[in-house]
Amino acid sequence: MICPFCNRNLLLRERPNRTCSHCKRRYALDPKTNSLGMSDARVQRLLPKLTDGGRLKISINQLGAAALPKTSPPKSHSPAVTALGCLWVPLLVGVIMVLAGTNADGVSGFTVFGSILIGVFVLGMIIALASGKKKPTPNPLSGFRSMMLSDWVGVYGALPPGIVDDFPYRRVYLPDGARLAVLCPDRAIAAFLAANGMPERYGAVIATEVEQVPEALPVLVLHDASAPGCRLVIRTREALPGRTVIDAGLPPRAVMRTPGAPARRGDEPAKDLIEWLGESGTLTKDELEWLAGGWTVALVAIRPAKLLAAVGRTVERLAAATPADPERREAEAVGFLTWPGEAGR
Template sequence: MICPFCNKNLLLKERPNRTCSHCKRRFALDPKTNSLGMSDARVRRLLPKLTDGGRLKISVHQLGAAALPRTASARSQSPVVEALGCLWVPLLVGSIMVVVGVSAGDMDGFTIFGSILIGIFVLGVTMALTSKRKPTPNPLSGFRAILLSDWVDVYGALPAGIVDDFPYRRVYIPEGARLAVLCPDRAIAAFLVANEIPERYGAVIATEVEQVPDALPVVVLHDASAPGCRLVMRTREALPGRTVIDAGLPPRAVMRTPGAPARRGDKPAKDLVEWLGESGTLTKDELEWLAKGWTVALVAIRPAKLLAAVSRTVERVGAATGQDPERRKAESVGFLTWPGEAGR
């Protein structure tokens, strides 16, 4: 890694206890000791892009999401595929030995030993099929703690432009509130508050439906995922008679977009996908995409594009408050008009 102070290229042995052996200064992040491979220099390279040259503030997890490898899948191979990768040699050798043994009339040595090798292969695949798959770990797990402890320990505060992930104990209610934004992702809630969405548009920022004030129209923000799509329907059930606008992120906006930060995790329950299908709000292609475990998280969307999309929607909904024809028009907007490129 490159020392953030003297710019020397440091081998692992040259940076004990996160201290440069050349300039003797301590740095915050060693790429070998955190799951995202982050270093002080990389954080500083990412910040200008993510904060739009310092004009925006972003949350800790938005920074972490930008550091994830740009890959179509964060999911490890299935147990069966892993088993095939490990056991193909016994299968191949065993098959050859059985064929040679039968051809040579040796039904004892080659044939028996080859059969044992084939049996090992079959046993391994059977165990893989019957084993329970471990949950896919969150790649951002622990990143917030590392930044809050190690970075703050070295530099005294979070990097300029970074805010903690919604540390507020109470719902944020601005004076003269005209609508509520429901977003269960605390990182995005913090992002909206830090960039003054409440003050600019009279928007209450809530992370739970129970926090939504009475009477206000509700704009729901969610990941492009099965649980995210379910949130909208659950909110309408919890708030009957209330205006509830699905502001996305819709699967169709990202599932065929080149460069979209889609990640494939554990498949959602079959009954959840069927329930979503019965709602009539998703296409067949969207349901198939969701059923495979694909998701695009709001934190992975480039902050400037996300803020612009949210601003457009809450501005239109806020302006329509109290005007029935216009409100109906705002409701018909439905999903956010997301940019064609869903990259960071």
């Protein structure tokens, strides 16, 4: 790896305890010893691009989404599938022994031991099925965040310049003359919007839960292109009857066929959730099939400058529109954020 201080190419033996043997300075991330393959140099290369030359502040998860490999994580398997993979050998041997034993007179040892092996397989399957549902695919962003807060802060004393950690308000930040609310359950994006002055610039309340949305204000819902994200919009309208609730996106239709969109495939959502979304009439058949396949595009994966500009345009149009304005009625129906063209870049 390259030393982030003296730029020397270091072999593993030349960097004991994450310390360069040439300049004697300690660094935070070694790609050979952390599970995500991160290095200080990679983080430092990404920062100018993601922060738009230092003009923006971004969250740890936005940095992680850009730094981590773009390949989709492996899908997890159910316990029954795992058991089948581990126990197929005793099952096969057991069947062969039982068949061999049936050709002998009386009950042979083959039959007894074969039956035992088959019983082991059956018992393993019963235990696996009784152990519960399959485990969800682990989120690599959680590992990246922990690594930055422990290893990076431990060495440098603070996060890199321009990086903020999580939503900075323990209560809803209500600016003077608040005109609208932005509901975004992703605390990393909520932190990003707040850190870049959206409350002050637009009179926008930033909330991560429906219960935090003040009364009377119109609500702009910002979410991932995912089954839970699409559900959030419907649930918000149910929780706030009579209120203006706009689906600001990310809509699946805008990204599922966009070249270069940062789509990832994980665990498939529950079938009843997909059926419920279909009954709502808010998604097309193609969108439902895409979501059912476990595909998602996360807001943290959208380039920060592009995301901030798109949300800003949406907020400006919502704040300027009157209740009778045709633009607002159209926005309520389809949302402002259509993410054309270079959505994933």
